[in-house]
Amino acid sequence: MQTLKSNNESNSEAERRIERLSLHLNPIPIPHLTWNHHPLEMENCSRGKKLIVDANSLTSYMRGKYRDIQEKVFDYFNANPQLQTPLEISKDNHRELCMNQLLGLVREAGIRPLHYVVHDPAKYFAILEAVGSVDMSLGIKMGVQYSLWGGSVINLGTQKHKDKYYDGIDNLDFPGCFAMTELHHGSNVQGLQTVATFDPITDEFIVDTPNDGAIKWWIGNAAVHGKFATVFARLKLPNYDAKGISDMGVHAFIVPIRDMKTHQTLPGIEIHDCGHKVGLNGVDNGALRFRSVRIPRDNLLNRFGDVSRDGQYTSTLPSVNKRFGATLGELVGGRVGLAYSSVSVLKVASTIAIRYSLIRQQFGPPNQPEVTILDYQSHQHKLMPMLASTYAFHFATTNLVEKYAQMKKSHDEELVADVHALSAGLKAYVTSYTAKSLSVCREACGGHGYAAVNRFGSLRNDHDIFQTFEGDNTVLLQQVAADLLKQY
Known part of the structure; x- marks a missing residue:
């Protein structure tokens, strides 16, 4: 009896599948209905007119109050076809075009994303969505400049950093990088090996790449356009009592990497091109190596931890883990x-x-x-x-x-x-x-x-x-x- 029941269920299931497959190949005609909405006119549609919601109303609802800024982005690129990315373009040309697209957006269209990163993040993300639909490389390049490089200065620095760098980041006079990822460390940020050791004699930090695995890798804006980098490194202090070095954990430092006038690579900085990638070739990813690069003590982004002139470390947060968590929390x-x-x-x-x-x-x-x-x-x-x-x-x-x-x-x-x-x-x-x-x-x-x-x-x-x-x-x-x- 059980076998007979199973065979009947199998036959029923097979019949149901055959019936459904036949419907795929020969759909049941649906009579035309009269709707109170405006229909969609489609000349080649097999069933004539179809129901559609009011596209403008739905678009306004979905885009919300930021539709105007998105339309401003689209209008700018529609009016400047020379800035639209062609289907076939070399890596180098794509990089230059991407930079020109960003310059045009900021200096000609008058869209200043950094203001919104600080004051209206939702509007910034709306701009990012529109820009990314023009060219995803442009969206990523904008994100590197304003969300990562700009955001790190604004969120991890203090007022002195904002006073010095805000305008240059905002108007693209200071194109920059976000140098966190290393060759051997990506997700494990606490394992970064780059070091920044304080020298109390000269009141400077000395930034070093101790080995090949600590080379900063896949850094956007580094290969061609960047002049600065926010470098994440282990802050080390001379500890005379213990006759050694105190490791205060990962901190962020502003490191100039190219001359502001000549654009030449600065002494102690080595920059390598990461080359052609699977995608996003409008972004100039590079690798950075530091050989005893000296930066002023003020270049420490010191919101969560600071070093005094005499080499004393202070922080409102009690532990390395707390400081690390607060730092990453600001970069989310x-x-x-x-x-x-x-x-x-x-x-x-x-x-x-x-x-x-x-x-x-x-x-x-x-x-x-x-x-x-x-x-x-x-x-x-x-x-x-x-x-x-x-x-x-x-x-x-x-x-x-x-x-x-x-x-x-x-x-x-x-x-x-x-x-x-x-x-x-x-x-x-x-x-x-x-x-x-x-x-x-x-x-x-x-x-x-x-x-x-x-x-x-x-x-x-x-x-x-x-x-x-x-x-x-x-x-x-x-x-x-x-x-x-x-x-x-």
Whole structure:
């Protein structure tokens, strides 16, 4: 009896699958309905007019109060076709174009992102989304200049640093780098090996790269354009009582790397080009090595720890771990921006794939017009969950940005911890989802999706590193798990 029952269930399941497959190939005609909304006119659509929501209203709602600044970005690049990135461009030309794009945005269009990094982070991320949709390399280069280099000076420094560097960073007179990652240390920032040893005789720090593994690697803006770098190094002090050296942990230092007038590499600085990459070749990634480079004591970004003229270390935070946590907490904006930017990539890719699927026809009943491929369930199963996820991720990352903005204003410790965990989880989950979805979108457009003009290739290549930027996704998810266990 049990065997007979199992055979009947198997037959029923097989019949159900065959019926569903037949519907894929021969969709049931749906009678035209009369809607009170404006229909979408599509000349080649297999079912004539279709329902669509008011696109302008939805766009205004999704972009919110920052739609105007995004339109300003788009209007600028539409009015300057010479600044639009061509399909075929060499690495060197792409780098120069990317720098000119950023200069034009700041000096001609009058958009100053650093102001928003400080005063309105949500508006900054809206600009970043618009800029990234023009060219993802440009979005990353802007992020390096304003969120990383500028953000480190503003968030880790004190008033003297803002007075000296703010205007130059803002107007691009001071293009800079964010030199954290080393050849042997990426995610493990506490393991960085670059050292900055204080010399009380000259009132300077001496920055050194002790071995090849400590070379700063993948540093954006370093290979060609950067004049300064925020260098993360172990702060070491002479300890005469112990007849040794005191290691105060990782701190951030401003290190000039090129001459302001001649742009020549400064003494003791070695700069190497990281070369052609899988994507984002408009960003000039380089490697930095320091050989006894002397910088003034004032170049220590001293918000969380300072060194006096006589070599005494002071901090409002009691331990190396507390100072390290506070330092990284101020830099979480980069991770927030990556999660937000990844969603914008997903928006672009899903829009391209869905629009194509609405006009591409394939197969259909005999002697009748072919059917639009989005009418097939198999195609809907590819794209519609992705579209729903895109909306969900949009609202999730928008909420994250709001929390981040509140955190920057309040400095509430509980909110800091919440933003750290949420940004780690969303960045890891969204970037992984988008990376997979880019391939799905390309496949959903068939052979035509393989044309470079359709952007799937460049989007996929440029976005892929998002899974590694600002923390490897596996490591970030482990951080989230640790935080959840701690809460439990």
